[in-house]
Amino acid sequence: MALNLEVAIENIFTKEPAFEVGVKRPPCKDDTMSWCFQCQTEYAEDVVECVECGVELVAQAPTELDDVGGSDEEQIVYELHEWAGESRRALDQELTGQSIAHSWLGATLVIRAADEESVDEIVEATDETGGPVLDPEAEKIAYEVEGWAADEQTAFSELLARLGIPHEFDEAGDLLVLVEDEDAVEAALDAFQGANDDRPELEGLDANALLSNVFVACDRLRKDPRDNRGVEEILAHAPLLVSHRPPFGFNPVTWNLLGEKTNELVDLLAEGNTSDEDLKLLANALTEVLRQMV
Numbered sequence: 001m002a003l004n005l006e007v008a009i010e011n012i013f014t015k016e017p018a019f020e021v022g023v024k025r026p027p028c029k030d031d032t033m034s035w036c037f038q039c040q041t042e043y044a045e046d047v048v049e050c051v052e053c054g055v056e057l058v059a060q061a062p063t064e065l066d067d068v069g070g071s072d073e074e075q076i077v078y079e080l081h082e083w084a085g086e087s088r089r090a091l092d093q094e095l096t097g098q099s100i101a102h103s104w105l106g107a108t109l110v111i112r113a114a115d116e117e118s119v120d121e122i123v124e125a126t127d128e129t130g131g132p133v134l135d136p137e138a139e140k141i142a143y144e145v146e147g148w149a150a151d152e153q154t155a156f157s158e159l160l161a162r163l164g165i166p167h168e169f170d171e172a173g174d175l176l177v178l179v180e181d182e183d184a185v186e187a188a189l190d191a192f193q194g195a196n197d198d199r200p201e202l203e204g205l206d207a208n209a210l211l212s213n214v215f216v217a218c219d220r221l222r223k224d225p226r227d228n229r230g231v232e233e234i235l236a237h238a239p240l241l242v243s244h245r246p247p248f249g250f251n252p253v254t255w256n257l258l259g260e261k262t263n264e265l266v267d268l269l270a271e272g273n274t275s276d277e278d279l280k281l282l283a284n285a286l287t288e289v290l291r292q293m294v
Helices: 003-009 085-099 113-128 152-163 180-196 204-223 228-243 252-271 276-291
Strands: 001-004 032-037 041-044 073-080 102-105 108-112 141-143 166-170 175-178
Touching: 001 041, 001 141, 073 113, 085 102, 085 108, 085 113, 102 113, 108 113, 141 180, 152 166, 152 175, 175 180, 180 252, 204 228, 204 276, 228 252, 252 276
Parallel strands: none
Antiparallel strands: 001 073, 032 041, 073 108, 102 108, 141 175, 166 175
């Protein structure tokens, strides 16, 4: 369960808070303040939840990473991205109650190597009281979330936990859910990705018109990758596809993949030295996908 700290840090995603509500400060004693145990942001006492991490605040100032053990003591980490925020908070409070030095890098717990045995017991006990777990005998499906940042995986895991959907991450980092929950997971995925996409949204008719224009351009390019009209159309419409989030009713994964591949086609055309065969292959692949959508 314990991993090298250097390896874990490479996978931590850091970004600016979505709202200018909290400010990171050195730990201090102030009974009128609360803190997020994960990102160490300090809040006024009337705030109950971290706007960045979505977890309930704690009354104790978190320990800075450098203060977990002495300079010559080894640190180890526990990757707890699959845990719900409530479970991580319960673990944090249990460690605090037992005076075990610890800190957090997002959803990753950092402790002294000397405390590993005690922390293992606390982690196991806390895990047993967590959210719904997968039936090992039931049929499962996997969702690839390789491109997701650590905080995105954590937030979606917490959403599934709140919805009562059993899930876990396998060794490859894929999200496992029950086949019987597939529709519920798809709905949660659409809602989650839409809520986390700050690009402007196209209206339904505008989206259909855009896809039709991209389809026509790709259809021309799959026949002749040097077709001037096709090149002009794809150059004009690819930026619109990439810069807008999927409209209501469109699969976000498919929409974003279309944007990526269309942009890739534009880049290849701009290079000027890509073979006609490669251009035709990509344009043809895009045409077939778009044919099912327009």
